[in-house]
Amino acid sequence: MDERTRKTNLYEQFARVGKALSNPARLELLDLLAQGERGVEDLAEAARMKVSNTSAQLRELARAGLVDARRDGVRVIYRLADEQVEEFVGQVQGFAASRLAEVEHAARDYLGDVAALDPVARDELARRLRDGRVLVLDVRPEAEYAAGHIPGAVNVPHDLLAARLTDLPAGTEIVAYCRGRYCVFAPDAVRLLRDHGFDARPLDGGLPEWRRSGLPVTAGAEA
Amino acid sequence: MDERTRKTNLYEQFARVGKALSNPARLELLDLLAQGERGVEDLAEAARMKVSNTSAQLRELARAGLVDARRDGVRVIYRLADEQVEEFVGQVQGFAASRLAEVEHAARDYLGDVAALDPVARDELARRLRDGRVLVLDVRPEAEYAAGHIPGAVNVPHDLLAARLTDLPAGTEIVAYCRGRYCVFAPDAVRLLRDHGFDARPLDGGLPEWRRSGLPVTAGAEA
């Protein structure tokens, strides 16, 4: 094996990480896994992919060292290999957003104008959680809430929100959050709530950003 | 366009950055450009690629916002879009190295055991540049040296080093550096120098790492 081959081989190894991130389906899976570990079938449904394809893509991610798998009875649970992966994926997204106007455009197209909804800063919410009156609303699917959520947050999955509006207190300000900066659930929820006269704002960033900021996270059922 | 399409579109945009980094040839071009801006033909020669292919890959990098091009007379000069790109590429390499044992293996295979050569820390070299006696040797090609180098460094391109050994002072410790942590020039140079009785060590990291540490860089011909 000559020097040139060895050099190419080294770059090929580096490229494995890029390859892992080069496919939209895999990126979506990583975002889902940032909410918490999940089984293959479950992930497939959430990402609207076929199970066999989901399995193949997860396997790719595992080969790049981004995710781990463990068996739990009849199912295989995948999760991010460690916290660094989540951070890294966030950096990649931020980097992409910072230099491709198309990212901003696509995000706006998908999420609407989130800035116009006047997002609440994470540290502000952390303060108000202690002393202010505020209802924190987790609009992610129940399983993701159970895997970890902001302490005191109430879970009303986005698809059930319209039906449960009457359960919400009218006078209290509501802060809604979801999977992250590029998740629609919270912005959509805020718009729905405002249409019905509630005083609602989205949180800046979702649970992964909250966790990464070193703020507390509770697991389990709770409320 | 439905919600699902918009979501996929967003992830496709993110994936563009991953795609840009998913190919070994492009990663090598990025590493070369981290040394300084260069023309297409020049890059093609350095990476041992055909010009047409080099042009195509550079175009890909440009579409992902990683590099810029400007025309200088008859040639087109490419460069990294900004300092963030260099840092980002470094992070990707570091991330890959931290979780894929194969990267370590490939690096060792290509570079040999660099740690065994007892690399000099960058801040230590910075101190010794001021008060200690040390010869800093830049073993990169002349053009890269001209584009920017450590102040006071002497340029002896790696392929000319064997022929110029007699020009080097025997008593002084020599610190050699090159393109970065994954460049062979400096480790090879150190081994060659030691074989001929010189007291030589590699710098920890190359010029990009030096620059990123906020240490001074000089451009132009000098020595």
Added chain:
DNA sequence: ACAATATTCCAAAGAAGATTGGAAGATACT
């Protein structure tokens, strides 16, 4: 205008990746 040089465009061929349906493998429960 013409020639020289450098780059990009283009078309074609080959390589690699994505996706699917169905078969095969694991595991748990009866």
Added chain:
DNA sequence: AGTATCTTCCAATCTTCTTTGGAATATTGT
């Protein structure tokens, strides 16, 4: 052992990416 459930493997197809040689384009200098 047999059945049900979940996951992976496999083979086939389709798409996308890579690479190449040559033609076309841009710029400079004569």
